Amino acid sequence: MPSFAQRLIAWQRRHGRHDLPWQGTREPYRVWLAEIMLQQTQVATVLRYYERFLERFPTLEALAAAPLEEVMAAWSGLGYYARARHLHQCAQLLISERGGAFPSEPAAIARLPGIGRSTANAIAACCFGRRVPILDGNVKRVLCRHLGIPGWPGEPAIEARLWHEAEALLPEQEVPAYLQAQMDLGALVCTRLKPRCGACPVRDDCLARRQGLVTELPTPRPKKPLPEREATFLVLKHGERVLFELRPPAGIWGGLLSLPELPAGREAVDYAAQRFGLTVKAVFPAPSFTHVFTHFRLRLAPLVCAVGPSASVAEPALRWLTAEQWAQAALPAPIRKMLSAIP
Numbered sequence: 050m051p052s053f054a055q056r057l058i059a060w061q062r063r064h065g066r067h068d069l070p071w072q073g074t075r076e077p078y079r080v081w082l083a084e085i086m087l088q089q090t091q092v093a094t095v096l097r098y099y100e101r102f103l104e105r106f107p108t109l110e111a112l113a114a115a116p117l118e119e120v121m122a123a124w125s126g127l128g129y130y131a132r133a134r135h136l137h138q139c140a141q142l143l144i145s146e147r148g149g150a151f152p153s154e155p156a157a158i159a160r161l162p163g164i165g166r167s168t169a170n171a172i173a174a175c176c177f178g179r180r181v182p183i184l185d186g187n188v189k190r191v192l193c194r195h196l197g198i199p200g201w202p203g204e205p206a207i208e209a210r211l212w213h214e215a216e217a218l219l220p221e222q223e224v225p226a227y228l229q230a231q232m233d234l235g236a237l238v239c240t241r242l243k244p245r246c247g248a249c250p251v252r253d254d255c256l257a258r259r260q261g262l263v264t265e266l267p268t269p270r271p272k273k274p275l276p277e278r279e280a281t282f283l284v285l286k287h288g289e290r291v292l293f294e295l296r297p298p299a300g301i302w303g304g305l306l307s308l309p310e311l312p313a314g315r316e317a318v319d320y321a322a323q324r325f326g327l328t329v330k331a332v333f334p335a336p337s338f339t340h341v342f343t344h345f346r347l348r349l350a351p352l353v354c355a356v357g358p359s360a361s362v363a364e365p366a367l368r369w370l371t372a373e374q375w376a377q378a379a380l381p382a383p384i385r386k387m388l389s390a391i392p
């Protein structure tokens with residue numbers, strides 16, 4: 050039987066994806082951007098953003114020179130904004146410390162902001178011809194099933210084993226084609242739900258298939274109750290406009306525009322007067338809802354405050370935006386959802 054890699058590469062030639070805009074280039078900037086966008090986002094969504102982002106920031110230099118707020122706005126809609134923040138930080142670091150050149154060693158690439166081992170290896174293999182494996186979500190799923198590996202792949206011991214297996218399966222030649230084949234197989238055939246084992250090029254020696262464990266593997270993350278937090282956000286409205294605050298670069302929702310958060314124990318009218326010099330005429334609570342983060346659940350309670358008569362605020366981090374303007378701005382998804390629910 051041909052090797053695992055040989056079968057995947059042959060399958061990819063006939064059935065894989067060949068016309069994605071980041072394929073066929075060895076330019077690190079384009080490959081890196083695609084890898085970062087694809088980290089937590091489906092290909093179909095990335096396709097809507099990739100070229101547009103490149104039009105706005107065609108080079109590493111252009112990205113490094115742009116204000117963070119513009120980068121965040123171009124990322125708006127892709128979510129997981131820490132990726133955009135790191136992208137910008139990484140571009141600035143590459144320009145200031147390396148004259149705009151990407152390192153070619155996987156370990157050196159992995160030390161850059163926002164680039165983990167798998168992304169670093171993908172860049173090193175596709176742009177610099179290194180013989181290194183990748184281990185993204187798709188590859189983990191395929192390996193767990195094909196090799197019949199139980200245990201949650203996020204656990205360090207399981208992940209270490211998967212890296213070891215991924216290295217052992219690497220072909221001597223055609224590494225970029227093999228990596229693309231792995232990603233395509235995970236995305237098109239060995240999917241999370243309803244995998245199409247009948248169309249799989251490695252079905253004959255797939256342990257999960259033989260042992261009837263396809264739906265059991267990979268083992269899901271162990272469930273544990275998430276701690277719950279609460280936060281009250283002020284929707285300070287003056288006519289058609291709402292007051293937003295640019296959050297500091299570090300921390301939750303860093304670098305995004307958000308609504309001012311009411312500190313615990315404070316009262317909205319006093320806080321608005323003291324913090325922003327605003328007079329609140331009336332306060333209405335709007336429906337609250339819960340957003341689930343990876344490590345906690347956040348109960349968001351909006352307080353709509355009608356502001357008047359004067360609404361001038363001088364701080365550079367504050368913005369009065371109309372609904373059309375905030376629809377285009379880089380807002381955290383829960384804040385956007387909360388605002389959209391307010392009549």
Ligand code: SF4
Nearest residue numbers: 194239246249252255
């Ligand atoms: S046979 Fe099925 S479970 Fe096994 S690798 Fe192929 S698609 Fe995945």
